[in-house]
Amino acid sequence: MAARAFADRHRYWLLILPALAAMLIFYVWPLIQIFAISFTEPTTGFGNYVELLSSRAIRTSFVITFRVAALTTVGCLLLGYVVAYAIYNTRARYVGLMLMLVLLPFWLSVLVRSFAWIVLLGRGGVVNDALIGLGLIDRPLALMHNEFGVLIAMVHVMLPYAVLPLMANMKGIDPSYVAAARGLGASELTAFRQVYLPQTLPGIFSAALLVFVISLGFYITPALLGGGRVLMISEYITYQIQEFLKWGLGTALSVALLVATAAVILAAARFVNLRKTLLERG
Amino acid sequence: MEDQAFRTDLAEIAAQRFRRGEIDRRSLLKLLGALGLVPLIGSDKAFADAKELVLVNWGGEPSKVLQKVMGDTFTAETGVKVTVDGSGPSAGKIRAMVESGAVVWDVCDSGPGSAIIMGNQGVATPIDYSIVDKSKVIDGFTWEYGVANYMYSYVLCCNTQMLKETPKTWADVWNVKDFPGKRTFRKSVRGMLETAAMAMGAKPQEVYDFLKDEKGIKAAIAKFHELREHIIVWSSGSASQDLFLQNEVAIGCIWSTRAQLLRDQMPAGGFSVTFNEGVLSPGAWVVPKNNPAGAELAMKFIAHTQDPKLQVEWLKLIGSGPANPAAAAMVPDELKAWDPSSPEHMATQTVYNDDWYAKNQVKAEELYIDALIN
Amino acid sequence: MQKASFFRIAMRTGAWMVLAFLLLPMLVVVPVSLTDHSYISLPGQGLSLAHYVNYFTNPRWLEATWQSVVIGVAVSALATLLGTAFAVGCWFLSDFWATVARWVLITPLLVPPVVQALGFYRFWVQLGLIDTLGGVILAHTLLALPYVTISVFAALANLDRRIPQAARSLGASVWTTVISVVVPAARPGMLAGALFAFIVSFDEIVAVLFLTVRNVQTLPKMIWQGIQDNIDPTIAAVATVLTLLTASIMVVVSLRRRN
Numbered sequence: 057m058a059a060r061a062f063a064d065r066h067r068y069w070l071l072i073l074p075a076l077a078a079m080l081i082f083y084v085w086p087l088i089q090i091f092a093i094s095f096t097e098p099t100t101g102f103g104n105y106v107e108l109l110s111s112r113a114i115r116t117s118f119v120i121t122f123r124v125a126a127l128t129t130v131g132c133l134l135l136g137y138v139v140a141y142a143i144y145n146t147r148a149r150y151v152g153l154m155l156m157l158v159l160l161p162f163w164l165s166v167l168v169r170s171f172a173w174i175v176l177l178g179r180g181g182v183v184n185d186a187l188i189g190l191g192l193i194d195r196p197l198a199l200m201h202n203e204f205g206v207l208i209a210m211v212h213v214m215l216p217y218a219v220l221p222l223m224a225n226m227k228g229i230d231p232s233y234v235a236a237a238r239g240l241g242a243s244e245l246t247a248f249r250q251v252y253l254p255q256t257l258p259g260i261f262s263a264a265l266l267v268f269v270i271s272l273g274f275y276i277t278p279a280l281l282g283g284g285r286v287l288m289i290s291e292y293i294t295y296q297i298q299e300f301l302k303w304g305l306g307t308a309l310s311v312a313l314l315v316a317t318a319a320v321i322l323a324a325a326r327f328v329n330l331r332k333t334l335l336e337r338g
Numbered sequence: 339m340e341d342q343a344f345r346t347d348l349a350e351i352a353a354q355r356f357r358r359g360e361i362d363r364r365s366l367l368k369l370l371g372a373l374g375l376v377p378l379i380g381s382d383k384a385f386a387d388a389k390e391l392v393l394v395n396w397g398g399e400p401s402k403v404l405q406k407v408m409g410d411t412f413t414a415e416t417g418v419k420v421t422v423d424g425s426g427p428s429a430g431k432i433r434a435m436v437e438s439g440a441v442v443w444d445v446c447d448s449g450p451g452s453a454i455i456m457g458n459q460g461v462a463t464p465i466d467y468s469i470v471d472k473s474k475v476i477d478g479f480t481w482e483y484g485v486a487n488y489m490y491s492y493v494l495c496c497n498t499q500m501l502k503e504t505p506k507t508w509a510d511v512w513n514v515k516d517f518p519g520k521r522t523f524r525k526s527v528r529g530m531l532e533t534a535a536m537a538m539g540a541k542p543q544e545v546y547d548f549l550k551d552e553k554g555i556k557a558a559i560a561k562f563h564e565l566r567e568h569i570i571v572w573s574s575g576s577a578s579q580d581l582f583l584q585n586e587v588a589i590g591c592i593w594s595t596r597a598q599l600l601r602d603q604m605p606a607g608g609f610s611v612t613f614n615e616g617v618l619s620p621g622a623w624v625v626p627k628n629n630p631a632g633a634e635l636a637m638k639f640i641a642h643t644q645d646p647k648l649q650v651e652w653l654k655l656i657g658s659g660p661a662n663p664a665a666a667a668m669v670p671d672e673l674k675a676w677d678p679s680s681p682e683h684m685a686t687q688t689v690y691n692d693d694w695y696a697k698n699q700v701k702a703e704e705l706y707i708d709a710l711i712n
Numbered sequence: 713m714q715k716a717s718f719f720r721i722a723m724r725t726g727a728w729m730v731l732a733f734l735l736l737p738m739l740v741v742v743p744v745s746l747t748d749h750s751y752i753s754l755p756g757q758g759l760s761l762a763h764y765v766n767y768f769t770n771p772r773w774l775e776a777t778w779q780s781v782v783i784g785v786a787v788s789a790l791a792t793l794l795g796t797a798f799a800v801g802c803w804f805l806s807d808f809w810a811t812v813a814r815w816v817l818i819t820p821l822l823v824p825p826v827v828q829a830l831g832f833y834r835f836w837v838q839l840g841l842i843d844t845l846g847g848v849i850l851a852h853t854l855l856a857l858p859y860v861t862i863s864v865f866a867a868l869a870n871l872d873r874r875i876p877q878a879a880r881s882l883g884a885s886v887w888t889t890v891i892s893v894v895v896p897a898a899r900p901g902m903l904a905g906a907l908f909a910f911i912v913s914f915d916e917i918v919a920v921l922f923l924t925v926r927n928v929q930t931l932p933k934m935i936w937q938g939i940q941d942n943i944d945p946t947i948a949a950v951a952t953v954l955t956l957l958t959a960s961i962m963v964v965v966s967l968r969r970r971n
Binding site for chain 3: 086244290
Binding site: 397398423425431434435437438439440442443573574576577579580583584 | 836841842844926940943
């Protein structure tokens with residue numbers, strides 16, 4: 057019996073192996089190489105990291121990256137919470153349609169959506185034209201080529217990542233707690249604040265982690281809508297490598313970004329069930 | 339009855355399709371043979387030696403013009419098919435090709451700065467000056483891994499419809515009170531600090547004196563820091579064009595070649611360009627290491643582009659100033675206003691200084707980025 | 713329960729406003745794609761299909777679309793095959809090491825796209841895979857694997873462990889059990905995973921920017937270059953086609969699920 061179980065285990069590992077090996081050889085190994093390059097190009101040593109730490113531009117770029125990611129997270133949580141709440145709790149009609157509208161942008165290319173925002177937010181874009189046409193403003197607003205435009209587009213891209221974990225969380229909440237609080241005379245708002253909201257904290261943390269971590273690595277949206285002044289680290293890396301072939305600095309920045317991402321995830325492990333948030337999301 | 343004109347037309351269409359790569363050489367010859375027209379476009383022997391030469395530049399209208407002015411004339415002379423790819427020969431992409439052993443470009447429309455970077459990294463072929471004629475290039479614009487192909491300027495442009503008055507100097511550009519609106523400058527520092535130096539009063543001839551030490555550079559950087567809220571950067575020539583076309587910016591420091599295209603695209607009278615206080619700069623041909631058509635053919639093509647007549651034609655269509663000093667005398671009067679390297683324009687501009695960039699670019703680049711994003 | 717209160721109405725209205733915000737950019741590309749101007753704008757005198765004609769007749773756009781489809785189908789097949797086998801193996805084992813392996817497989821979801829693209833680039837140079845279809849397919853397969861394994865694993869959560877055990881004790885081999893008992897249970901997850909994998913590949917841009925030069929032109933790369941160069945309404949036409957395609961796939965999937 058034990059021998060058979062052992063032989064079985066072998067076979068199960070044979071199923072696992074092709075994907076795992078592909079991932080280790082073609083994904084993890086290249087990442088390790090990136091790590092190595094940051095210490096070996098152009099010369100061996102910590103030169104790239106010294107440059108990284110002493111550069112004001114890089115420091116600013118990191119600040120911008122974290123600020124944009126944080127603001128995107130706050131925006132997504134606020135908007136995403138309302139949507140998730142409405143889907144589960146207000147007995148709104150067309151719940152199916154709502155769900156579909158949340159998921160549709162999830163599957164539409166980030167590039168296409170960034171393009172749409174360019175069309176909307178440009179100086180002669182649809183929003184400005186409409187506002188001028190309505191007589192609300194007399195000169196176009198600067199909606200794009202700045203952090204505002206980047207945030208709008210990023211919240212749009214990341215919103216489904218906030219709604220889905222929140223929904224997963226709210227699905228499991230027993231409505232009888234809120235009903236009991238209401239029965240004891242709490243107002244609807246109080247019942248929400250003191251009974252419902254605390255129960256959704258795990259969902260909020262999961263959503264925040266997902267949105268924040270993915271936002272840290274954004275490249276396409278800030279590059280297209282930032283006007284060059286919202287220089288996030290990913291764009292900085294690309295620029296160093298494409299224009300100046302500075303692989304050493306580019307890879308050192310990559311390592312720094314990776315470490316920052318890992319640190320955020322590890323710090324979040326205290327508040328968030330990582331397994332549920334990352335490994336088992338549906 | 340067979341109609342000779344019709345058959346010639348068919349041959350012409352076939353030849354066009356061949357050039358576009360839609361049919362291969364064998365089918366073309368078969369077709370021409372069937373039509374009895376092989377001699378019309380040259381013998382089989384000429385085709386047997388024919389290779390393809392792939393040029394690469396930065397897309398848009400300039401690609402079409404490069405094909406027409408330099409490519410097709412080279413084909414007419416040598417029978418070598420020339421294709422222009424507009425996908426942009428950034429140093430990173432060239433290195434990618436060379437390293438992967440899959441080089442598909444023969445001659446790249448690059449710049450002296452990139453030529454030096456690529457030379458240092460071992461991904462470019464040295465220019466063979468026994469084929470390319472140094473005397474056909476303005477003094478000082480030949481390098482080991484690149485040679486000037488045309489001249490362009492960083493010039494002050496504005497959308498006059500968005501402004502009451504037209505700024506004429508860089509000092510005006512920094513004056514946001516009298517000249518409101520967004521400005522566009524290049525994402526890279528190249529050609530940019532010069533404008534800030536002039537805005538602070540340096541004469542075009544004195545710009546690099548002004549920028550010679552840290553004090554001058556820091557002052558120019560501080561000047562950009564001051565203007566940062568009003569700046570949108572452009573990272574490619576076509577992007578700079580688009581910023582004007584979409585009315586995103588009122589004022590800009592962009593390439594004169596793009597300014598010439600904008601002159602025709604913007605509403606009549608709605609766009610102004612001045613070479614006053616411009617920064618005159620050379621572009622450079624660079625040949626990637628192990629280019630598919632071989633170094634010799636690439637050098638021959640570069641030598642072909644040195645023909646002053648072709649350079650004048652290039653100027654006419656796209657505003658690329660001749661790099662061959664012999665062309666100056668051939669520029670017709672009506673084009674002189676658009677020739678970046680005409681004597682009149684030389685007098686009011688500063689000339690891009692490679693030595694300065696070799697020494698200061700890395701540091702300046704970082705300070706410049708910091709000034710804009712901080 | 714309670715009747716509609718201010719709080720509920722506010723939440724519901726807010727939700728619809730957020731959904732409008734989600735939908736707005738996708739709707740705006742439609743009129744722009746029908747503009748009669750040659751630049752990005754709302755239609756002036758009338759509607760024009762010129763930009764669709766340009767998309768459907770321009771060999772470069774068509775070639776790029778075709779390459780994206782080819783890459784997407786190959787990625788979908790490969791990732792579904794590898795990912796399903798992986799998830800099934802992990803499901804059987806369900807021990808510490810299998811969990812570690814699952815964490816390894818989802819790393820592409822967390823690593824910044826530019827960083828992984830740099831990694832691919834350097835290794836692909838050594839392997840001679842730069843600017844080849846195979847190189848892009850391999851990279852995209854790795855990026856799609858997490859989606860397949862997660863959805864197959866989710867599907868297997870509903871499978872009673874005693875069923876394969878019973879099959880085994882009745883003498884079926886491991887392989888027979890996998891093929892005839894586990895895979896059928898995993899099928900909904902496989903289908904979803906295959907679709908995810910295709911879409912991930914079809915939309916991917918960052919790795920493509922680093923790994924391709926000239927031979928491989930995907931649709932996102934064309935759009936990217938178009939936005940960077942001259943923004944012309946053809947991109948709006950392409951965006952509209954892609955949006956409609958995505959929406960109709962979603963409708964089909966959700967209808968299938970309902971049946």
